[in-house]
Amino acid sequence: MLIAEDLSYRFPHASSPAVVDFSGSWQAGKLCALIGPNGSGKTTLLRTLSGELIPHSGTVRWAQQPLIHIDPAVLARSRAMLSQSPRLDFSFKVVEVVALGRSPFAGQPEQSEDTTRIAAALRAVELEGWETRPYPELSRGEKQRVQLARVLAQLPSRGKERSALMLDEPTNHLDLAHQHRTLSLARDCAREGRLVITVLHDLNLALQYADRVVVLRAGRLMADGTPTEVLTPQLLAEVFHVRASLLHLNDGRPFLAIEGKSP
């Protein structure tokens, strides 16, 4: 579905590129976690895959088409993305912010579903009854959930296996319960047939919810595979410079304990 070939991206005036010769492909129906230390190029890679940044070399293909040849308005009806901490100072109501997620469908057949989709998205992030609250007065975590609802509302209800959900640190500012809620929503989207890529910092969330983990360091691909294959103490020592042990919970699921910085 989504194929990246030899992607490189360098920010203007940056001394080194943020993403170097990255190649990979993503299938519908899978949740992929993108992990790596600060400044490893996770966000840049995601922004390139979403079409927001145009790579200096290499191509991204979405449904066989080069991304740069797809009209943003058409792309917006098949790909939704949650950026990191969006800012919004204007006093929209919560329901109006979520409704902005439906704007790509204005004048489209799917427009008739706007009301139900907005309500469903608010229900998904547990903000029912918050419709008329002014957005700027919410806490950081509540704002994050409204933005997530906006992005969920943007996902098309037809052709799910031809749609993608991209999330950049969706658990920012969220309490523990809502972190898990967010990841299980992302996994539900994948189970419906959508392609899901999310940047994560919490490796245990990746271990628990992801079908696949892609590890970046200094803009380069370090590892790519299932969570249990990839998230080993050796890799964590090498990429994140931490000492970690792989434990097993009572039900047998793996759990990563981070003991401290590696010497």
Place this chain on the structure above:
Amino acid sequence: MCPTVSIRQWFPWILLASILIGSAGVNLMTGSMEISARQLISILIAPFAGAERLADYTDGQFAVIWSLRLPRMVLAIIVGAGLAMAGAAIQGLFRNPLADPALIGVTSGGAMGAILAIVGGSLVAGLPLWMHEAAVPLGALIGALLVTALIYRLATFGGRTSVSTLLLVGIAINALAGALIGFVLFFANAEDMRSFLFWTLGSLDRATWKELRFAIIPAIPALLVLPFYARPLNVLLLGDSEAFHLGIRVQTLTRQVVFLAAGLAGLTVALAGTIGFVGLVVPHIMRLWLGPDYRRLFPACALGGGILLLSADSLARSLAPPSVLPIGILTAMGGAPFFLFLLARRRRNLGI
């Protein structure tokens, strides 16, 4: 839909339209020649009433309404609506409710064009009268658009315009334009300085049907086109990245909104000089009342801007009769304290 909902939905529009009509009526009745409401209605319907005209007014009153006060009223509405809508659009672009078209050089460019036209006009002797009359508004409009284009150009790197760079470049170029204006003024004669001063204070005194023709032809399309940008501007408030993810071509939108707003504000500057704070105060009040959604904000700003300018003009004409105060003095006197009030409120609410 139940009737109470539809009344609640229509209430703001009915209220704004009624206030606009009321202020237009008051505006037409204000002035040294007294005209009652009853006479005003007779005078306004006279050309359409044929033989059955009610002759309860003098020919002088008829002439004052039709050739002096009506064009002035129309100009006030166009200028007010244009300033308020341009202000609202620029605030969306900068994602800052305190932004103003002056930031992108409309005012300083307009002033530069006006002073060059004033000084140039008095240097070149023997020009036909219409050229003298057209020089200042034309100079102001061209100046406003050129300076906006320069600021936009300097803030665009590699096909992307960053609004924060736009703001900083705007500050620099506005300062440069101010210096240039000072330089030209230094060599100007007393009469040119005086006419520039009155131009900067803003005035609707130029209103004649002849001038209005040139105003209406570009202003009406701009006023009608801007509301089509309501939906993309709403999305743009989320941020450039978010707008792209929601299917907006951000660069194209930015360019079109900059030049539509500059054209609209530049036109008002050309017609009426610099009238401050309308573009700031009206969108703000309308946002507080109706929310930030541009689909409601643009029409509300058009009506509210018209109301504000009509009222300011009525006041300007009745405070010190028979002379007319420059309208820019009144909008600034009312607008500046209001701006400070907004800043104080904003600081309380957002901790900025």
